[in-house]
Amino acid sequence: MPKTFPGVTVVDHPLVQHKLTLMRRTSTSTKQFRELLNEIGMLICYEITRELPTELIDIETPLSPMKSPVIEGKKLVFAPILRAGMGFLDGMQNLIPSARVAFIGLYRDPTSLKSVEYYFKAPEDVADRLVVVMDPMLATGNSAIAAVDMLKDKGVTKLRLMCLLAAPEGVEKFTKAHPDVHVWTAAVDDHLNDHGYIVPGLGDAGDRMFGTK
Numbered sequence: 001m002p003k004t005f006p007g008v009t010v011v012d013h014p015l016v017q018h019k020l021t022l023m024r025r026t027s028t029s030t031k032q033f034r035e036l037l038n039e040i041g042m043l044i045c046y047e048i049t050r051e052l053p054t055e056l057i058d059i060e061t062p063l064s065p066m067k068s069p070v071i072e073g074k075k076l077v078f079a080p081i082l083r084a085g086m087g088f089l090d091g092m093q094n095l096i097p098s099a100r101v102a103f104i105g106l107y108r109d110p111t112s113l114k115s116v117e118y119y120f121k122a123p124e125d126v127a128d129r130l131v132v133v134m135d136p137m138l139a140t141g142n143s144a145i146a147a148v149d150m151l152k153d154k155g156v157t158k159l160r161l162m163c164l165l166a167a168p169e170g171v172e173k174f175t176k177a178h179p180d181v182h183v184w185t186a187a188v189d190d191h192l193n194d195h196g197y198i199v200p201g202l203g204d205a206g207d208r209m210f211g212t213k
C-alpha cells in the first residue's frame with residue numbers, strides 16, 4: 001500500500017507515472033527531459049484545475065443558441081520558482097493561455113540549504129487570483145515555503161503547490177508551515193539525503209533541464 005500524506009494529492013495516472021520513469025533514468029537526454037517535464041506539467045495542471053468553478057454563458061452554435069460553461073472569475077497565476085519551475089511553464093500555458101505569470105527567484109544556499117530570495121515579479125492584482133506555485137522538486141521544503149510566504153505577504157490567499165517529486169521530509173515541513181496550501185505531485189519518494197537530494201529521485205532537475213553540471 002503506498003503511503004498517503006494529508007494535504008497531498010499524488011497524481012498516479014499511468015501517463016504521468018510512465019513519463020516520470022523516463023525522466024528518472026540517467027540515460028534520458030536534456031531535450032527529452034525538458035519535453036517530458038512540459039508534458040507532465042500539463043497533466044498535473046489538468047488535475048490541479050479539476051475543481052475550478054465554472055459559469056454558464058450564452059453562445060450560438062451553428063445550429064442553435066445554448067448556455068455553455070466557461071471558467072468563472074479572474075484568470076490564474078502560474079508562479080514558477082526559478083529556475084527549475086520554468087520547466088512546467090510552457091505546457092501549462094498551452095493548457096491555459098490566459099494565465100498570468102509570477103516569477104520567484106530563490107536559490108538554495110549549498111551549506112545551510114536555506115532559501116535565499118533574489119527576484120520577485122508578480123502581476124499587480126495577484127492577491128485577487130488563484131496562484132499555482134511550481135517547483136519540480138519538493139526536497140527540504142524551504143524554497144516552496146519561502147515562495148508561499150512571499151506570495152502571502154502580497155495578500156494572496158488562494159494557493160496551490162505543484163511538484164513532480166517530493167521527499168517525505170519536504171512534504172511534512174511544507175504542510176506544517178502552510179496547511180492551507182494543497183500539494184500535487186507525481187510521487188513521494190523514499191527520503192532526502194545529506195546533500196538535500198531526493199532519493200531515488202532524478203538528480204538535479206535544473207541541471208538536467210539545462211544541461212548544466
Ligand code: URA
Nearest residue numbers: 137139197198204205
Ligand atoms: N532539487 C533537485 O533538483 N533535485 C533534488 O533531488 C532536490 C532538490
